[in-house]
Amino acid sequence: xxxxxxxxxxxxxxxxxxxxxxxxxxxxxxxxxxxxxxxxxxxxxxxxxxxxxxxxxxxxxxxxxxxxxxxxxxxxxxxxxxxxxxxxxxxxxxxxxxxxxxxxxxxxxxxxxxxxxxxxxxxxxxxxxxxxxxxxxxxxxxxxxxxxxxxxxxxxxxxxxxxxxxxxxxxxxxxxxxxxxxxxxxxxxxxxxxxxxxxxxxxxxxxxxxxxxxxxxxxxxxxxxxxxxxxxxxxxxxxxxxxxxxxxxxxxxxxxxxxxxxxxxxxxxxx
Numbered sequence: 621x622x623x624x625x626x627x628x629x630x631x632x633x634x635x636x637x638x639x640x641x642x643x644x645x646x647x648x649x650x651x652x653x654x655x656x657x658x659x660x661x662x663x664x665x666x667x668x669x670x671x672x673x674x675x676x677x678x679x680x681x682x683x684x685x686x687x688x689x690x691x692x693x694x695x696x697x698x699x700x701x702x703x704x705x706x707x708x709x710x711x712x713x714x715x716x717x718x719x720x721x722x723x724x725x726x727x728x729x730x731x732x733x734x735x736x737x738x739x740x741x742x743x744x745x746x747x748x749x750x751x752x753x754x755x756x757x758x759x760x761x762x763x764x765x766x767x768x769x770x771x772x773x774x775x776x777x778x779x780x781x782x783x784x785x786x787x788x789x790x791x792x793x794x795x796x797x798x799x800x801x802x803x804x805x806x807x808x809x810x811x812x813x814x815x816x817x818x819x820x821x822x823x824x825x826x827x828x829x830x831x832x833x834x835x836x837x838x839x840x841x842x843x844x845x846x847x848x849x850x851x852x853x854x855x856x857x858x859x860x861x862x863x864x865x866x867x868x869x870x871x872x873x874x875x876x877x878x879x880x881x882x883x884x885x886x887x888x889x890x891x
Contacts, residue, residue: 628867649884651884655688701755751769760786794814841862842860
């Protein structure tokens with residue numbers, strides 16, 4: 621099992637310097653990953669929100685081992701060509717430690733789509749997500765990108781430099797009961813199922829994703845989020861390879877987060 625700190629960048633944590641300090645402490649305490657939310661806004665009582673890529677860049681410069689990434693980035697509201705540049709720059713800054721978490725996102729929590737003129741329909745956002753992933757994968761090869769889709773055009777552009785290891789791992793978030801996110805996850809490097817309430821739901825989802833993968837020999841991660849103090853053993857048995865900290869953004873306090881980080885990763889209860 622690998623364990624990752626997963627933080628909403630809200631209020632007391634809406635400062636890249638604070639996030640960089642926490643990343644240093646997470647690496648020293650033995651955590652394997654350091655991941656952050658990607659939001660434009662959040663509902664009350666949250667007021668302040670920080671940018672994930674800027675915070676991760678700050679964290680990358682003061683760490684050397686720990687994996688880093690946005691978890692998850694709703695690609696429907698990001699321009700894929702700009703994100704191609706941003707992800708490679710962050711990957712190279714961190715010496716190949718970037719993991720890109722992606723998903724549809726949701727207008728439910730802060731109306732950050734409807735209040736900014738972004739598409740809110742699931743189908744449209746899914747199309748944008750798939751096109752963006754296609755463009756990113758092509759851009760990371762360093763070869764000319766030719767893409768003419770319903771939403772994006774990339775006409776013979778080459779994106780150099782390439783990622784440190786030639787590509788960047790992509791984890792796809794989604795509801796495990798829907799086939800499309802399972803197919804999307806199976807085509808990439810990891811799956812982050814959301815809204816799970818029991819380990820047997822995870823086991824079923826993992827089995828379905830395995831059946832959809834073209835090359836089962838390729839490394840593939842399954843990440844779940846658990847409240848600190850939860851025994852991860854049943855979830856590991858169900859197929860999880862990563863456990864991330866599930867924190868309530870409305871009650872988030874820097875002192876509590878720092879104490880959790882310093883305590884280090886939780887381990888399965890011996891049974």
